[in-house]
Each structure stands twice: as structure tokens, then as C-alpha cells.
Amino acid sequence: MSNGSSESREIGFCDAVSLEQQPGAPLAPRRQIRADSPWSYEMRRGMRPFKLNGVEWRILKFLSSKPYHAFTPRCIAAAVTTESQPVTEDTLRSHITTLRAKLGLFADYVQSVPYIGYRFKA
Numbered sequence: 001m002s003n004g005s006s007e008s009r010e011i012g013f014c015d016a017v018s019l020e021q022q023p024g025a026p027l028a029p030r031r032q033i034r035a036d037s038p039w040s041y042e043m044r045r046g047m048r049p050f051k052l053n054g055v056e057w058r059i060l061k062f063l064s065s066k067p068y069h070a071f072t073p074r075c076i077a078a079a080v081t082t083e084s085q086p087v088t089e090d091t092l093r094s095h096i097t098t099l100r101a102k103l104g105l106f107a108d109y110v111q112s113v114p115y116i117g118y119r120f121k122a
Contacts, residue, residue, distance in 0.1 A: 045104055055085055056099040059092075060120075063110060067122035070113040 041057045042049050052060065058080035063071065071079075073089040081087040087095065096118060100107035109121050 045106065050102050050104075052099065052102060054082075055080060055087055055095050056102070059095060059099060060110070063118060063120035064122075067120050070116040070119045072117040076118060 041052045041054070043052060044050075059076060062076060062079045073092050077087045077089050077092050096110060100110055103109065111119050111121050113119050
């Protein structure tokens with residue numbers, strides 16, 4: 001339709017599998033999808049997958065929502081805490097340390113801002 005509205009389509013699992021197949025090639029076996037934890041997220045750094053827990057994922061998502069904007073530890077902790085996973089200013093430091101370790105070469109994307117807190121470098 002070209003009535004000025006943009007149309008979006010989500011790709012389901014079956015569509016994603018068919019996109020990976022070569023035309024005319026025999027179907028490859030389906031990959032097994034397994035969830036290690038309902039609070040873990042798998043990301044890729046190059047070709048290597050790594051897992052983030054729910055708190056690390058929310059920290060990364062929150063900081064990257066406003067690149068170069070510095071947030072205080074109190075603000076970040078309040079934004080990423082949930083009922084089942086509370087985050088305090090003290091535990092935030094350890095979460096950011098493990099997040100940076102998992103990001104590897106991209107650890108400098110989560111920057112410390114002296115006297116303020118943390119920010120995401122885009």
C-alpha cells in the first residue's frame with residue numbers, strides 16, 4: 001500500500017529459518033532454541049555469543065537510550081531495578097564491572113563520568 005503510511009512486518013521463527021536457506025537446497029534441521037534462564041539475554045560480539053543477565057541487559061539498554069548523557073548511579077539503579085531483582089547504588093558498580101568484562105573490546109562504550117556516574121558512548 002502506498003497511502004503514506006509505513007508498513008512493518010515482523011519476521012517469525014519460520015521466516016527467519018527460510019531466509020537462511022539457499023533456494024533449491026534441502027532443508028537444514030531446525031536449530032534448537034533453549035532458554036538457560038528467563039533472565040538471560042544472548043548477544044554476539046563478532047561471531048562469539050555471550051550472555052547478559054537481566055540487570056546487565058537493562059543497564060545497557062538504559063544507558064544506550066540516551067548516548068553521551070551522564071546518569072547518576074541512583075538514577076540508573078532506580079531505572080533498572082525490578083521487584084524480583086533489586087539494584088542498589090553499591091551493587092550497580094559490580095553489575096557494570098561484569099557488563100564491561102562481557103563486552104570485551106567494546107567495554108569502553110560504558111564510560112565512567114567523574115563525580116556524576118556513567119554514560120554510553122555511541
